[in-house]
Amino acid sequence: QSVLTQPPSASGTPGYRVTISCSGSSSNIGSNPVNWYQQLPGTAPKLLIYSSNQRPSGVPDRFSGSQSGTSASLAISGLQSEDEADYYCAAWDDSLSGWVFGGGTKLTVL
């Protein structure tokens, strides 16, 4: 059971928009920035979004993040086949004094 809650799966059609939610509590998302990671099949995770809505250099602007209260979401617009991957949200937890992850969302591009 992960501390942060994500839907286990999501899907979308090429060119369309999909969103992935991440729910936490006051000790994590409610008081710290959320980060999102993309894990392509058979590879290491890669930082996708940091500080709730910032993209590292090289990440397309099709990817965007938002955060409000104890929830966050990742949006992917203009969906492409290469976006098929597992997506994880994560945040620092003040009560645990460590990082917590969501269980991951497997994105399928139909």
Add this chain to the structure above:
Amino acid sequence: EVQLSESGGGLVQPGGSLRLSCAASGFTFSNYAMSWVRQAPGKGLEWVSALRGGGGVINYADSVKGRFAISRDNSKNTLYLQMNTLRAEDTAVYYCAKVSVWSQRSFDYWGQGTLVTVSS
């Protein structure tokens, strides 16, 4: 270019020990906190432990507290994870990750991972 390369994984019997290493390059190693994150086969990511740039331990996940020890050698740009009293549930790919500036607390670079299998 930032590079992280883990080594030391392998097959170990329950109750055994293993020491993982993570060689870092492309950044000033001593200026950044470093972390270990693991992923059991077919499962999600789990944070294991983290260490400040100067060597102070940030914390351990409850699942490994008292059994694992994180350390670093800044002269060698290397992060370590000493794993003792290993259990079957410790079987996972172990990634080392660089922590970005503390205000962001994101893992901005990851290694390729090393597989640890605990089995008799």
